[in-house]
Structures are given as C-alpha cells and as structure tokens.
Amino acid sequence: xxxxxxxPGEGTAVDTGVPALEMRGIDKRFPGVVALDNVDLTLEPGxxxxxxxxxxxxxxxxxxxxxxxxxxxxxxxxxxxRELDIKSPRDSLKEGIKVxxxxxxxxxxxxxxxxxxxxxxxTGKGGSIDxxxxxxxxxxxxxxxxxxxxxxxxxxxxxxxxxxxVEIARALAHEARVVVMDEPTSSxxxxxxxxxxxxxxxxxxxxxAVLYVSHKLDEVFEIADTVTVLRDGRHVSTRPIGEHxxxxxxxxxIGRRIESLFPRKRGTPGSKVxxxxxxxxxxxxxxxxxxxxNAGEVLGFFGLMGAGRTELAKAIVGFDPITSxxxxxxxxxxxxxxxxxxxxxxxxxxxEDRKSEGLMGELPVYQNASLASLGAFARMGFIDKAGERKxxxxxxxxxxxxxPSLFQQIKNLSGxxxxxxxxxxxxxxxxxxxxxxxxxxxxxxGAKSEIFxxxxxxxxxxxxxxxxxxxxxxxxxxxxxxxVMCEGRLTxxxxxxxxxxxxxxxxxxx
Amino acid sequence: xxxxxxxxxxxxxxxxARLFARQELALLLCLILVIAFFSxxxxxxxxxxxxxxxxxxxxxxxxxxxxCAIVFISGEVDISIGSLLATIALPLIIIMNDTNSLLLGVGxxxxxxxxxGVVNGYLTAYAGINSLIVTLGTMFxxxxxxxxxxxxxxxxxxxxxxxxxxxxxxRLFNVVPYSAVIAIVLLVVFAYMMQHRPFGRxxxxxxxxxxxxxxxxYDVRRVKFICFVISALLATVAGIILAARVxxxxxxxxxxxEFQVVAxxxxxxxxxxxxxxxxxxxxxxxxxxxxxxxxxxxxxxxTEWQLVITGMIxxxxxxxxxxxxxxxxxx
Numbered sequence: 001x002x003x004x005x006x007x008p009g010e011g012t013a014v015d016t017g018v019p020a021l022e023m024r025g026i027d028k029r030f031p032g033v034v035a036l037d038n039v040d041l042t043l044e045p046g047x048x049x050x051x052x053x054x055x056x057x058x059x060x061x062x063x064x065x066x067x068x069x070x071x072x073x074x075x076x077x078x079x080x081x082r083e084l085d086i087k088s089p090r091d092s093l094k095e096g097i098k099v100x101x102x103x104x105x106x107x108x109x110x111x112x113x114x115x116x117x118x119x120x121x122x123t124g125k126g127g128s129i130d131x132x133x134x135x136x137x138x139x140x141x142x143x144x145x146x147x148x149x150x151x152x153x154x155x156x157x158x159x160x161x162x163x164x165x166v167e168i169a170r171a172l173a174h175e176a177r178v179v180v181m182d183e184p185t186s187s188x189x190x191x192x193x194x195x196x197x198x199x200x201x202x203x204x205x206x207x208x209a210v211l212y213v214s215h216k217l218d219e220v221f222e223i224a225d226t227v228t229v230l231r232d233g234r235h236v237s238t239r240p241i242g243e244h245x246x247x248x249x250x251x252x253x254i255g256r257r258i259e260s261l262f263p264r265k266r267g268t269p270g271s272k273v274x275x276x277x278x279x280x281x282x283x284x285x286x287x288x289x290x291x292x293x294n295a296g297e298v299l300g301f302f303g304l305m306g307a308g309r310t311e312l313a314k315a316i317v318g319f320d321p322i323t324s325x326x327x328x329x330x331x332x333x334x335x336x337x338x339x340x341x342x343x344x345x346x347x348x349x350x351x352e353d354r355k356s357e358g359l360m361g362e363l364p365v366y367q368n369a370s371l372a373s374l375g376a377f378a379r380m381g382f383i384d385k386a387g388e389r390k391x392x393x394x395x396x397x398x399x400x401x402x403x404p405s406l407f408q409q410i411k412n413l414s415g416x417x418x419x420x421x422x423x424x425x426x427x428x429x430x431x432x433x434x435x436x437x438x439x440x441x442x443x444x445x446g447a448k449s450e451i452f453x454x455x456x457x458x459x460x461x462x463x464x465x466x467x468x469x470x471x472x473x474x475x476x477x478x479x480x481x482x483x484v485m486c487e488g489r490l491t492x493x494x495x496x497x498x499x500x501x502x503x504x505x506x507x508x509x510x
Numbered sequence: 511x512x513x514x515x516x517x518x519x520x521x522x523x524x525x526x527a528r529l530f531a532r533q534e535l536a537l538l539l540c541l542i543l544v545i546a547f548f549s550x551x552x553x554x555x556x557x558x559x560x561x562x563x564x565x566x567x568x569x570x571x572x573x574x575x576x577x578c579a580i581v582f583i584s585g586e587v588d589i590s591i592g593s594l595l596a597t598i599a600l601p602l603i604i605i606m607n608d609t610n611s612l613l614l615g616v617g618x619x620x621x622x623x624x625x626x627g628v629v630n631g632y633l634t635a636y637a638g639i640n641s642l643i644v645t646l647g648t649m650f651x652x653x654x655x656x657x658x659x660x661x662x663x664x665x666x667x668x669x670x671x672x673x674x675x676x677x678x679x680x681r682l683f684n685v686v687p688y689s690a691v692i693a694i695v696l697l698v699v700f701a702y703m704m705q706h707r708p709f710g711r712x713x714x715x716x717x718x719x720x721x722x723x724x725x726x727x728y729d730v731r732r733v734k735f736i737c738f739v740i741s742a743l744l745a746t747v748a749g750i751i752l753a754a755r756v757x758x759x760x761x762x763x764x765x766x767x768e769f770q771v772v773a774x775x776x777x778x779x780x781x782x783x784x785x786x787x788x789x790x791x792x793x794x795x796x797x798x799x800x801x802x803x804x805x806x807x808x809x810x811x812x813t814e815w816q817l818v819i820t821g822m823i824x825x826x827x828x829x830x831x832x833x834x835x836x837x838x839x840x841x
Contacts, residue, residue, distance in 0.1 A: 088724075089727050090727035093726075101725070105722045105726075107722055109785050109786055110715070114711070119726045119727055123708065128702075131706075
C-alpha cells in the first residue's frame with residue numbers, strides 16, 4: 001500500500017507479513033574500500049526499523065543504494081515481492097522510497113513551499129504549476145505535522161534546523177511506502193525531536209515502513225521496533241529492540257573492546273608547553289576558550305555537532321579570524337593571525353574536509369606531500385626535483401603509504417593513504433603542533449588503526465597533537481587529556497584516567 | 511526553533527520593502543532614469559519613432575537573450591550565438607533564393623539551429639565538456655565555416671520576398687516593428703514557462719544545485735541539453751531577423767553579438783553561477799543598454815566611448831549585486 005501523508009485514510013490497510021522493502025546480499029565496493037559486504041535488510045510496513053553502526057559502518061552507503069544515488073555491485077532489492085531495478089533517484093522516488101538525507105538537499109533560492117514539491121509540482125489545467133495549491137498544501141502539511149516553518153520563506157534564509165524540518169516534510173508530501181531518515185535529529189532541539197517522533201509514529205500507523213538511521217542509543221530505544229546493526233560494511237544483527245540493552249547494542253556496534261583498538265606505544269608526555277591558547281573568541285562561535293597543550297601530548301577535543309571544534313581548529317592555526325585572545329606556539333605569539341605565520345611558527349591543520357581543503361586531487365602524491373615545504377627544496381628559485389622526491393619517498397616508506405608510485409594522482413589513493421600523505425606534508429615542514437580535525441572521517445576501519453598508530457607516533461616524536469573528534473572510542477583510546485566543548489565554550493578538561501563516557505557526555509551537553 | 515522566532519520571521523519586511531528588494535524593480539528604475547535623462551538632454555530622443563526604433567534594434571538581443579539567460583540559469587554558458595546568427599543566414603537565404611519560399615527558408619534555418627543546439631547540448635550535458643569550451647569551439651567553427659563558404663562576400667537575398675522584407679521594416683499597426691513583436695511574444699511565452707511550468711522550475715533547480723535536483727528525481731543532463739537547444743533556436747530566430755534587416759547572408763553578421771547579449775543578461779541580474787535571475791531582468795538589461803547607446807549617440811558621443819561606459823556599468827552593476835547578496839547571506 002502507499003500512503004499520501006496529506007490525504008490519509010486512502011489505502012491505509014496494513015498488510016503485515018509481506019516486507020515493504022527487502023534488500024538481500026547487497027555488495028558495494030569503492031576503490032580500495034569494501035563499503036558493503038553481503039548486507040541484508042528487511043523493512044516491514046508499519047514498523048520503525050533502526051539502522052545503527054559507527055561512522056564508516058556502511059549505513060549511508062546502504063541508504064544511498066536504496067535512494068538510487070549509488071548503484072549496487074551485487075544483491076537484490078524487492079518491494080512487496082517484486083524485484084526493483086533502481087538506476088537513479090527518480091526510479092527510487094517513483095517506488096515511494098523517500099530518503100531524508102543528513103546533508104540539506106534543498107534549493108536555497110526557492111521558497112520552502114516550492115522545495116516541498118520539488119519532486120513533482122502539482123499542476124492545473126494544461127500542465128501549468130498550481131502555485132496556490134503548493135502554498136496551501138505545504139501550509140497544511142506543516143500544520144498537520146506541527147512544524148512551525150513559514151512556507152513562503154526563502155529556504156536559504158532559514159536556520160539549519162528549520163531547513164531540516166523542511167526536508168522531513170518534503171518526504172511526506174508525496175505518496176510514500178518507505179521513509180528513510182538519516183540522522184534527522186543532528187541539528188534539532190529536544191522540542192523538535194519530540195515532534196519528529198510523533199510524526200514518525202504517525203507514519204508507521206499509516207502503514208509506512210520507516211528506516212531510522214542513527215547512532216544515538218536513547219533515540220533508538222525510544223522510537224524503534226527493530227534494530228539492525230552494521231559494522232565494517234557487514235550485517236551484524238537484526239533484533240527486536242526489546243532484546244537489546246545499551247551494552248548489547250554497543251557491543252554489536254563496536255564488536256571489540258575499545259582499548260584493544262589502539263595499541264599505545266608512546267610514553268608519558270613531557271611538561272613543556274608547546275601551544276598556549278588564552279581567552280580565544282571568534283565572531284561566530286568561540287567564547288573565551290583557554291587551554292595549553294604540551295609537547296608529546298595528544299589533547300583530544302570532544303563535542304556534539306555545532307559545539308565549535310572545527311571552528312577552534314581553524315582559529316588556532318590562523319585560518320579563521322579571531323576577535324580576542326592570544327595563541328602562542330613555543331612561547332611565540334601567532335601575530336599577525338594568519339596561516340603563513342602559523343606554519344612559520346610550527347602549527348598546522350589536518351583538515352576534516354580532505355577533498356576541498358586538503359588535497360590537490362589531480363596532482364601526484366609527491367607534489368601533495370611537498371606542498372608546504374617547497375621553500376626547503378628550492379635551489380636559487382628552482383625546485384630540486386630529485387631532493388623533493390627523495391624526501392617524499394622517505395615518508396612513503398616510513399608511514400607505509402600504499403601508492404603504486406610517487407607520480408600517482410592522489411585522488412586515486414584510499415582515504416587512509418591520502419591522510420598519511422597529508423600528515424607527511426606537515427611533518428616535512430617540521431611542525432611543533434599539529435591540529436587534526438576528525439582524522440579518520442571517511443576512512444575504512446582497517447586503515448583507521450593505522451592512522452591512530454601514526455598519531456600515537458607523532459606524539460611519541462615530541463609533537464603536541466590537538467585532536468578534534470566526535471568519536472568516543474577515538475577520544476578515549478588516543479588522548480592523554482580530554483577537553484569537552486559545548487556551544488563554543490570549553491566546559492571541561494580532564495585526564496584520560498578520570499574520564500568516563502558519562503562525564504564527557506554530560507560536559508558536552510553543557 | 512522557538513515559537514518566538516517564527517513570529518518575527520512572519521512579520522518580516524514590509525510589502526513595499528520586499529518589492530524594492532527585487533532586482534527587476536531596481537532595473538526598471540534604472541531604465542526610467544536612463545530614458546528620463548536622455549529625454550531632457552538628447553534631441554529627438556523622446557519620440558514614438560525613436561522609442562519604437564530602439565525597441566526594434568533591441569529585438570535581436572531580446573530574442574537571443576532569452577536563450578542566453580536560460581542557459582545561464584541552468585548553470586552553463588553559450589557564447590556560440592553570435593556565429594550562429596551569421597551561419598543560419600546561409601541556409602535561409604540560399605533556400606529562399608532557390609525556392610522563393612519563406613517557410614522553407616525559415617524551416618531550413620531552424621533545422622540548422624537545432625543541429626547546432628543538439629551538438630552544443632550533447633557535448634556539454636552528455637559528454638561532460640565545459641560549456642564555455644564547447645561553445646567557444648562551435649563559435650570558431652561556425653564563423654570559420656561561413657568565411658570559407660562565402661569567400662568573405664555577402665550572398666544577397668535575390669528572392670526579395672515581401673513577407674521576408676516585412677520582418678525588417680514592417681510595423682504592427684504601423685507603430686511597433688514586427689521584430690519587436692516577435693521578441694515580446696517569445697519573451698512572454700518563455701517568462702511564463704520559467705515561472706509557471708514544471709520544466710522552467712527544473713531549470714532553476716538544476717542550476718541552483720544539480721545534486722539536489724538529481725536527488726529530487728530530475729534528469730539533470732536532459733534539462734541542460736534542452737536549454738542549449740532552446741538557446742540555439744532562439745538565436746536562429748534572431749539571425750533570421752538580422753538577415754532580413756541586412757538583406758543578405760554576411761560573413762561578419764553577429765560579430766561580438768554574443769558579448770552584447772551576455773553583458774545585458776548579466777546586467778539584468780542573471781547569475782553565471784546558475785539558478786538565479788529572471789527573463790524580465792534580462793529584458794530590462796537589454797533595454798537599458800540599448801537606450802543608453804541610442805541616447806549617447808544622440809548626444810554625439812562616439813561609439814568608442816559607448817563601449818567604455820557599457821563596460822564600466824556592467825562591472826558596477828554586478829559588483830553592487832554581489833555586495834547586496836553578501837549582506838543577505840552574511841545575515
């Protein structure tokens with residue numbers, strides 16, 4: 001059955017027993033990474049099914065296959081017994097599969113109402129758009145689900161949380177059989193989240209199959225009927241939520257004890273201050289942030305989305321402007337506040353956004369590695385190519401960077417190897433402080449532990465490592481001290497031995 | 511979001527302020543200022559005859575500008591239109607000379623335009639080559655082809671059909687040039703399409719954010735492809751009017767025409783980045799530049815100065831627009 005959320009009561013008979021959507025043996029490979037390996041997922045009509053897993057477990061890939069964004073390499077997708085051939089988002093939408101993606105997928109120049117009906121405009125006589133119906137229906141839709149968004153507003157002018165609600169509403173504007181929500185609460189307030197849950201329960205009551213993708217345990221326990229856990233691209237378990245406890249879910253998601261992930265080799269850090277930040281504020285986010293990081297130490301920063309970690313990372317290396325405060329590296333002030341000075345003093349950033357802020361995708365590995373230290377290879381204004389390549393080769397050997405040659409375009413390397421090249425870039429420059437922002441984002445699990453070992457080694461060689469992360473295991477496994485941020489403020493600094501997940505989360509909530 | 515925040519949002523700017531914030535209104539104001547200025551300073555400027563003449567002169571850029579703006583809005587560019595103007599005059603004039611039929615001549619010209627549109631659209635949308643490069647290439651190829659074919663001599667319109675000549679000097683009710691009527695009708699039709707037909711909104715969506723458009727189930731490549739075909743066909747119409755005006759197929763016809771059109775389109779607030787702008791804005795941009803050039807000529811200013819002034823206006827207009835947009839985004 002299919003249900004139009006705007007006009008309930010039509011075709012709402014729930015025929016249980018026949019899966020609304022059945023994915024069998026789904027495989028998906030990307031260059032150097034097996035994203036999904038023989039994954040099964042069955043969604044029942046009228047049920048709320050949670051999909052859980054750590055970052056990189058394969059959740060996003062699976063729903064992108066469902067949505068027609070990626071093709072699958074193997075496996076079948078059936079809807080109520082009929083095999084689907086999904087080649088593009090259009091095919092998937094036609095079958096009534098509506099996906100609310102984590103990233104905002106709206107046209108910012110359009111009004112909210114037009115975005116709601118982007119997928120298919122209601123038309124009147126002769127096929128012209130019925131704008132009046134669009135305005136009325138979107139207002140009615142918001143009314144029905146209790147979201148308070150102005151349908152006439154220009155979408156790009158709305159705060160992110162309202163845009164997210166527009167996304168959610170859009171999935172309900174047309175006939176839907178399966179509604180997928182990918183981390184829908186990441187920028188919603190508690191009030192909005194409870195509204196969302198009401199909507200989700202109503203969808204289920206109308207016979208729609210809901211797939212709720214999240215890594216937040218409390219949400220899943222509150223809303224889900226069934227939970228499927230993925231890990232490293234494989235199906236781990238599918239169980240009714242009643243059979244799970246916090247511990248069993250975490251066990252399924254992580255699959256091993258946190259400590260064993262990170263073989264710590266370095267000794268205890270020294271007490272020489274390498275980086276000192278005092279009273280740092282920025283126009284948009286940071287408020288009076290002060291801390292010090294010692295040579296040989298990994299200082300981990302944790303915070304929920306929007307806490308200001310990336311902003312802090314960019315401010316302390318001189319990339320983003322600050323309004324007040326001081327930053328000093330080895331006692332020397334970062335003045336003027338720019339990255340040129342930062343690099344000269346010995347502080348550099350390993351960005352969270354490798355593709356747009358880190359890599360020169362088309363350039364070969366060796367040029368990517370030597371980018372920040374060309375001056376060191378210059379002989380009378382010309383690059384000493386042989387010396388440059390030799391230096392890069394040393395790093396390739398030391399860090400075991402897997403590349404066919406130094407001349408390979410870096411975009412063809414796996415995420416983990418790209419990250420190693422970028423770390424080499426900074427080490428060649430001779431840094432004292434390295435700021436790493438989400439160092440394992442988009443990196444598959446096998447390579448993760450290598451990056452961890454690398455960070456461990458950097459600290460072991462006397463660098464101060466400031467690590468921004470949203471992943472608890474990463475934080476607890478690697479950091480010597482843990483700093484927690486909430487809404488642009490530093491709310492706690494604790495040593496690793498004192499830290500527990502509860503303490504950290506409490507400080508992160510504020 | 512709290513309830514309070516939506517309340518202030520709904521209160522929003524007043525109706526009047528919102529109207530003035532609209533690009534088209536600012537442009538209309540500029541146009542009125544230009545016309546008022548020259549009405550007082552230039553002789554014979556403010557007369558029905560001069561006004562309708564300017565409209566007739568503007569009709570080429572208005573017609574081709576529709577296509578140019580549509581391609582811009584889809585997030586691409588088409589600079590092959592000037593050469594296309596010259597090229598389609600060949601089948602047009604040759605067929606008319608052979609058959610004495612306007613219909614066959616126009617049909618041949620449109621068919622030729624269609625082929626160019628398909629080539630531009632295919633290479634850009636399906637083969638994935640940058641549209642600036644593709645249309646730069648077809649621009650050179652067509653211009654070179656015309657030079658080769660004509661041996662740099664004009665091919666005169668020997669058929670001299672009344673219906674064809676009427677395209678250049680005929681006037682509706684003896685007032686409005688037919689060429690302007692054609693341009694205005696096309697403008698209304700396509701402006702309606704852009705705002706009220708699903709396909710028009712798809713063009714805005716594709717130019718605004720192709721990834722989002724794809725997720726919404728649009729065939730991004732097909733939309734862009736069709737935009738190039740529309741652009742080539744409209745440039746063909748402009749080329750037919752031009753050929754009627756000069757009474758021949760000329761190898762230099764439409765030289766630099768693409769840049770005049772691009773200038774007017776950009777002045778009219780259509781963003782090269784895609785997704786932003788309107789055909790109304792484009793039309794106002796064309797009229798502002800046309801009246802400006804007419805008025806400056808009326809003041810006796812040499813053409814060289816008109817170029818300099820036009821250049822400065824375009825940069826100033828886009829810089830102003832950019833500043834305004836940044837203020838909005840910056841909140």
